[in-house]
Amino acid sequence: MKLVYFGTPEFAVLPLQTLLGAGHEVLAVVTQPDRQSGRGRQLRSCPVKREAQKARLRILQPGKVREPEFIESLRALHPSAIVVAAYGQILPAAIIHLPELGCVNIHASLLPAYRGAAPINWAIINGEQKTGITTMLMDEGMDTGPVLLQKETEISAEDTAGSLSLRLSRIGADLLITTLKELQSGEVKPVPQSGIVSYAPLLKKDDGRITWSKPAEELCRFINGMNPWPGAYSILENERVKIIKAVPLEGNAEAGAIERAGKEDLIVGTGTGRLSILEIQPSGKAVMSVKAYLQGRRLKEGMRFSM
Numbered sequence: 015m016k017l018v019y020f021g022t023p024e025f026a027v028l029p030l031q032t033l034l035g036a037g038h039e040v041l042a043v044v045t046q047p048d049r050q051s052g053r054g055r056q057l058r059s060c061p062v063k064r065e066a067q068k069a070r071l072r073i074l075q076p077g078k079v080r081e082p083e084f085i086e087s088l089r090a091l092h093p094s095a096i097v098v099a100a101y102g103q104i105l106p107a108a109i110i111h112l113p114e115l116g117c118v119n120i121h122a123s124l125l126p127a128y129r130g131a132a133p134i135n136w137a138i139i140n141g142e143q144k145t146g147i148t149t150m151l152m153d154e155g156m157d158t159g160p161v162l163l164q165k166e167t168e169i170s171a172e173d174t175a176g177s178l179s180l181r182l183s184r185i186g187a188d189l190l191i192t193t194l195k196e197l198q199s200g201e202v203k204p205v206p207q208s209g210i211v212s213y214a215p216l217l218k219k220d221d222g223r224i225t226w227s228k229p230a231e232e233l234c235r236f237i238n239g240m241n242p243w244p245g246a247y248s249i250l251e252n253e254r255v256k257i258i259k260a261v262p263l264e265g266n267a268e269a270g271a272i273e274r275a276g277k278e279d280l281i282v283g284t285g286t287g288r289l290s291i292l293e294i295q296p297s298g299k300a301v302m303s304v305k306a307y308l309q310g311r312r313l314k315e316g317m318r319f320s321m
Contacts, residue, residue, distance in 0.1 A: 015194055018093045018113075020044045021062040025183045026099035029120060030065055032187035033097070038194070041091045042072040044079075046102050080106050088112060095197070097190065098152065110152050115197055117152040120186040122179070123214070124148060124164055126207040129157035130214035134182065135175045137214075139239035141232075144168050145178070147186040149193040151204045160204030162193050171234075174241040217244055222256075224248045226270035226321055230262035230287030245295070249320040250313075258293035258301050270321050275313035278305045282319060 016039045019030055033040060043066040048057040059067075066073050076084040085108050088096075095115040098105070100122075110117050123133035125148040130136075137145045146166040153159040165185050169178060196202035222244040224233065233246075237257050240246040245256040248270075267273040267283025274281040280291045295301045 015039070015198060016041055016092070016094045017194075018042050018044060018088060018091060018096045019062075019099075020096065020101040020105075021099040022046045022060045022102045023100050024061045025122065025179050025186075026062050026101075026120075027065045028183045029097070029099050029187040029190050030062060030069075032191060034069055036191050040069075040071055041093055042074050042088075044074045044076070044088075044101070047075045047077055079103050079109060085109060085112075095194065097194075099186065099190075104156070105152065107154050110154060118162065118190070118193060118197070119150050119152045119157070119159065120190055121148045121150060121157055122182045122186070124166065125150060125157060125161060126209050126211040128212055128214040131216040133214040134179050135214070135217055135239045137239075138169060138173060138175060138178065139236050141235055142169055145182070147182055147189050149186075149189055150207075158207065160206050162197065162202050162204060163189055165189050172238075174238045176242045219244045222246045224257065224319070226282070226319060227285040230284040230289045233284055233289055234260055234262050251317065254297045256295040256301075257291055258295055260289050260291045260293075263288040263290050270319045272313060272315055272317045272319075275308060275315060275317075277308060280304045280308060280313070 017033065019033065019040050021030060022045050030043065043062060045060055045062045048059050050056065051058045063073055074087065088109060089112060093113045095113045096109065096117040098117055099120040105117065121133065123137065124146045128136055144166050146164055148164045149162040150159045151162060167181060167185060193202065222240045224236065224246050237246040237260050241258060247254055247256045263281065265288050267288050269283050269285050271283045272280065273283055273288060282289045282291065291304050293301055294304055294307045296307065
């Protein structure tokens with residue numbers, strides 16, 4: 015099948031690789047413009063662009079997908095379908111209705127649950143027991159189009175947004191191949207979404223701030239859901255630190271206060287229960303075990319993380 019592929023982050027790399035491996039002809043890859051990042055503010059390409067370069071595919075990076083010139087360039091390619099996976103811009107009707115078979119979106123939730131930009135993060139944060147992948151035909155709403163296929167996966171207590179994203183990317187890649195085959199043959203029919211609607215709004219950097227008055231179990235889910243980005247963080251002795259991994263403990267201690275800072279453990283009070291920090295990332299440094307962190311810091315019981 016002749017396709018145009020829209021995608022940007024790591025989540026969208028494996029589906030692109032799988033399309034190429036299955037013999038589909040990817041006429042062009044559309045991804046976000048290069049962005050400045052890091053201390054040197056150098057331009058960096060996104061993961062999908064780097065993968066497209068490896069495969070020597072045509073790459074399009076419009077600033078805005080509504081630009082008439084860009085839409086005409088798509089129309090000139092005559093794709094049978096457009097595939098979208100975490101692209102990052104809302105597509106206009108002119109693009110959605112351009113290909114014969116429509117625009118197929120890979121969404122990382124069981125729609126209509128968790129419509130929006132961060133479904134993986136919010137499913138973990140909210141304590142969901144399962145999530146999955148939905149392939150859908152796009153319409154002009156935000157993740158409101160009819161469902162083609164769905165596949166579930168369980169969320170474990172150890173899952174982070176990073177680990178779950180990788181698993182869902184694999185599921186999405188396989189489900190995409192089946193979806194395109196059955197869409198072309200007419201075996202699969204779009205079905206309107208049904209069930210309880212919920213939303214997964216875009217996360218910002220400051221959304222990772224830890225509220226220590228919340229229960230320890232809830233904070234562990236929050237830490238996992240914010241890992242790797244934007245990262246769950248707090249302020250300790252005027253230093254911003256990210257909490258990478260933690261486990262809940264029973265017992266009571268003052269919320270945000272260090273109850274124990276031994277050679278190998280760092281235990282902090284929460285609203286209900288206590289939190290044992292296992293991995294931490296000081297500002298400007300690499301992720302390290304709490305044991306390594308404590309070797310370089312003189313922490314005392316009673317010191318507080320900011321609320």
